[in-house]
Amino acid sequence: MTVFAALYTDEDMSALVATLLKSRGLDVVTVPEQATLGKSDREQLEFATSIDRCILTHNRVDFERLHLQYMAEGKQHFGIIIVPQKSAYEVAQRIGILVNALTADEIRNQLLYA
DSSP, rough: OSSSOOOOTTTSSHHHHHHHHHTTOOOEEEEHHHTTTTTOOOHHHHHHHTTTTTEEEEOOHHHHHHHHHHTTTTOSSEEEEEESOHHHHHHHHHHHHHHSSSSSSHHOOOEEOO
């Protein structure tokens, strides 16, 4: 069992959020670090899944749709966490609370709101 989910920030997520989460000891990679800028939301979710990471995003509408499509198709992902657009500090705090409350296995295939 993996305790903490590995995270991947969508390109709409502030780089400061990733920095703040890393400072809390969380395993976070970003779109720029992975050279995946400009990929579609589906491609971002597929990439996150391919590297065993939960995706963090502000994009509720598209990722709710993608989650439902994945479930209908019997596909797996490592979790989607949707966070409202707030200050980077509040976003990092919300994500930190959620990731500390649930194991990676509990986040897998879930659509969560922080």
